[in-house]
Amino acid sequence: MNQSIKPGDNPDLTEERLSGTFDTNSMAAVIYGSDKLAQRRREISEAVSRIPELQDSKPCPFMTREEKILEGSRKSAILNRLLPGLIDLDSFEETVFIHQEVIGIEGHPLALHESLFIPPIATQGTDEQQKKWLGRAQRREIIGCYAQTELGHGSNLRALETTATFDISSQEFILNSPTITSLKWWPGALGKSANWSIVIANLIVHDKNHGPHPFMVQLRDEKSHEPLPGITVGDIGPKMAFNGADNGFLGFENYRIPRENMLMRHSKVTPDGGYIRPPHAKIGYSGMVRVRSRMAAEQGLFLAHALTIAVRYSAIRRQGYLEDRSREVKVLDYQTQQHRLFPSIARAYAFIFCGFETIRLYDQLLIDVQNGNTSGMADLHALTSGLKSVVTHQTGEGIEQARMACGGHGYSMASYISEIYGVAIGGCTYEGENMVMLLQLARYLVKSIEMIQNGKSKNLGPMVAYLAANESEIDLNLGPNEYLKVFQYAARSQAWRATEKFQKLRNSGMSKEQAWNQASVELTRASRLHTRLYIMSTFINHVGSVVDQKIKKVLIDLLNVHITYEVMDIGIYVQGLLSSDQMDLIRNQLYVSLETIRPNAVSLVDSFQISDMQLRSVLGRRDGNVYENLFKWAKSCPLNDKDVLESVTKYLKPMMDKSKL
Ligand SMILES: CCCCCCCCCCCCCCC/C=C/C(=O)SCCNC(=O)CCNC(=O)[C@H](O)C(C)(C)COP(=O)(O)OP(=O)(O)OC[C@H]1O[C@@H](n2cnc3c(N)ncnc32)[C@H](O)[C@@H]1OP(=O)(O)O
Numbered sequence: 001m002n003q004s005i006k007p008g009d010n011p012d013l014t015e016e017r018l019s020g021t022f023d024t025n026s027m028a029a030v031i032y033g034s035d036k037l038a039q040r041r042r043e044i045s046e047a048v049s050r051i052p053e054l055q056d057s058k059p060c061p062f063m064t065r066e067e068k069i070l071e072g073s074r075k076s077a078i079l080n081r082l083l084p085g086l087i088d089l090d091s092f093e094e095t096v097f098i099h100q101e102v103i104g105i106e107g108h109p110l111a112l113h114e115s116l117f118i119p120p121i122a123t124q125g126t127d128e129q130q131k132k133w134l135g136r137a138q139r140r141e142i143i144g145c146y147a148q149t150e151l152g153h154g155s156n157l158r159a160l161e162t163t164a165t166f167d168i169s170s171q172e173f174i175l176n177s178p179t180i181t182s183l184k185w186w187p188g189a190l191g192k193s194a195n196w197s198i199v200i201a202n203l204i205v206h207d208k209n210h211g212p213h214p215f216m217v218q219l220r221d222e223k224s225h226e227p228l229p230g231i232t233v234g235d236i237g238p239k240m241a242f243n244g245a246d247n248g249f250l251g252f253e254n255y256r257i258p259r260e261n262m263l264m265r266h267s268k269v270t271p272d273g274g275y276i277r278p279p280h281a282k283i284g285y286s287g288m289v290r291v292r293s294r295m296a297a298e299q300g301l302f303l304a305h306a307l308t309i310a311v312r313y314s315a316i317r318r319q320g321y322l323e324d325r326s327r328e329v330k331v332l333d334y335q336t337q338q339h340r341l342f343p344s345i346a347r348a349y350a351f352i353f354c355g356f357e358t359i360r361l362y363d364q365l366l367i368d369v370q371n372g373n374t375s376g377m378a379d380l381h382a383l384t385s386g387l388k389s390v391v392t393h394q395t396g397e398g399i400e401q402a403r404m405a406c407g408g409h410g411y412s413m414a415s416y417i418s419e420i421y422g423v424a425i426g427g428c429t430y431e432g433e434n435m436v437m438l439l440q441l442a443r444y445l446v447k448s449i450e451m452i453q454n455g456k457s458k459n460l461g462p463m464v465a466y467l468a469a470n471e472s473e474i475d476l477n478l479g480p481n482e483y484l485k486v487f488q489y490a491a492r493s494q495a496w497r498a499t500e501k502f503q504k505l506r507n508s509g510m511s512k513e514q515a516w517n518q519a520s521v522e523l524t525r526a527s528r529l530h531t532r533l534y535i536m537s538t539f540i541n542h543v544g545s546v547v548d549q550k551i552k553k554v555l556i557d558l559l560n561v562h563i564t565y566e567v568m569d570i571g572i573y574v575q576g577l578l579s580s581d582q583m584d585l586i587r588n589q590l591y592v593s594l595e596t597i598r599p600n601a602v603s604l605v606d607s608f609q610i611s612d613m614q615l616r617s618v619l620g621r622r623d624g625n626v627y628e629n630l631f632k633w634a635k636s637c638p639l640n641d642k643d644v645l646e647s648v649t650k651y652l653k654p655m656m657d658k659s660k661l
């Protein structure tokens, strides 16, 4: 049963919900990994809806940037007071969720505090450092951010210019931004809100540069909030979206911090200037790996937002005719609309399933690293590098298709899809620009193939074992596992093609770097296919583990949409394996699966359980009463406060009057 049905709803949406074949609360439990988590999300949404001071003061699209930042801060402060009664304070998921619900996706002063400020202190700070700062940060007595990227350098961390030079005589680090390009640029909440930051700076001891390391740095006075002497800080200006966040710039001029402010759980500087290396050279990058490991689920949810809007709206929007000329048809009945939206629903589910899996893998790695075992770091770095790149790109594509699927109203901010798009595609850039991260995964794939070439296939990890197989024929009694083999064939042949291109260039005498650059488009293609294979296999495994038979049946239907769409999408890579008859068969299976999923489309998006407050979309309202509310929304636009604007009295009217003469 669809749990969203209520009296007074648009009858077209009710009809859709009645045609669903499964219980949406049970599906939500599968999406969020447990009945408890799904239920907690419902309870938190419900509790928030009853607290007047947590409601939006006006629709976000009608707010200026200053109003957005003020509103985010107002709600953050209220939430901080109310949180103990509303959520489990130890749950990161609940903390993120309630902020999403109350403040939305446009950013807020604590967005980075939870995800990039507290975690490095907790994982890279010593016990004493945690004692000193963790409690204060968790109680929000201080607000923090993560300052790594510089005006001139983001992707290439080796070229960061900010320095932290150890001064033995005073037992302090002296921070400096030696050039304009060394100004920190982009950190969220840095501009106006944060008073502390994790700063990534080159550690210099006895004139030797040990590369980027994390430091705890106070930026502003805790009483006046004024920048401290030696600090230049401010906001970088409006962005494409995410304007409720104050991304900032930061410069240091001989700014001194105590030796104890370098996060020293892994690397250390002793009072006499000795440097102790970390157990793994890239352990300082683990804060980024943590965020990347969470991005598949986050992005899957961004896509879920856009699809909830587009699918619900498509069920109430009637336009044109099929057989019955007496009533216009729901646009959701057009095959083109289904082809535009349903594969994205499947991807959103796949990304979320995959995302929870990578969060679990990261949590396990964290335990291993704390116990001194860093052997899993390379694998997870490669996996999350590829995953963040593919998922953010496909999420952007899916959101944009969702916008177009809503026709003209999709272009209005009343749909809110453009904001979702703008925030989500930030993910193609932050936490590592997508091409750069695909090339990180490519290094791993090339190394794996070199192992095979050197007769060491048995040392390959489970995620790359398929690179050593030799599939040349597929039985087209196609079930999910045969599709997986098709995908493995595509990913494997592309990985070999790209590696061989790189090796050929090397053998022709080209430098490693040039050869890599000349092969890089092929290498990124290999990374994408490898990652899409991983997403597909995780989806298949996840569906296989579902116990509730009604839920399993729908998920198998959704999986069929996914695997047929994905294989059609990579057709060019499987030409050597599949005949044109086989491709036709798959194409037809895709069309059949679109029809099969059609009656459950609304229930599948309802199962994401995104409340109206969180969705902030007139088009995507749960009750489907779109037209009357679009009219209300337009009338409430500040431009309509007056009938005659100054633009008219000051310019247009005089122009028209003059033209009359
Ligand atoms: C509605 C939905 C709700 C969702 C809720 C959430 C809402 C969210 C809203 C949005 C919030 C927005 C927040 C945005 C926050 C953004 C923050 C940031 O962007 S912070 C800055 C991030 N910056 C980057 O990611 C920089 C990218 N660059 C790098 O990471 C590195 O420079 C590099 C990995 C590209 C290269 O590093 P380098 O040191 O030069 O290494 P090499 O390439 O030479 O590689 C050497 C060797 O090391 C391996 N390596 C690299 N990194 C790692 C690692 N992390 N772990 C393990 N190993 C690593 C690499 O693979 C090489 O291995 P080898 O064996 O030699 O091949």
Ligand SMILES: Cc1cc2nc3c(=O)[nH]c(=O)nc-3n(C[C@H](O)[C@H](O)[C@H](O)COP(=O)(O)OP(=O)(O)OC[C@H]3O[C@@H](n4cnc5c(N)ncnc54)[C@H](O)[C@@H]3O)c2cc1C
Pocket (backbone or CB within 6 Å): 112, 146, 147, 148, 149, 152, 153, 154, 155, 156, 185, 186, 187, 188, 242, 247, 426, 429, 430, 431, 432, 433, 434, 435, 436, 439
């Ligand atoms: C919304 C948002 C929030 C952010 N928040 C933070 C934050 O809180 N803290 C923080 O420190 N930073 C933050 N950033 C910065 C972000 O991490 C960087 O912008 C990102 O890492 C990309 O680096 P870049 O800007 O230097 O891109 P560049 O590296 O300059 O990329 C430009 C182009 O060059 C290409 N390129 C670069 N290197 C290579 C290569 N080796 N091979 C092939 N192509 C290459 C890229 O693919 C891209 O096409 C944020 C950014 C955004 C957009």
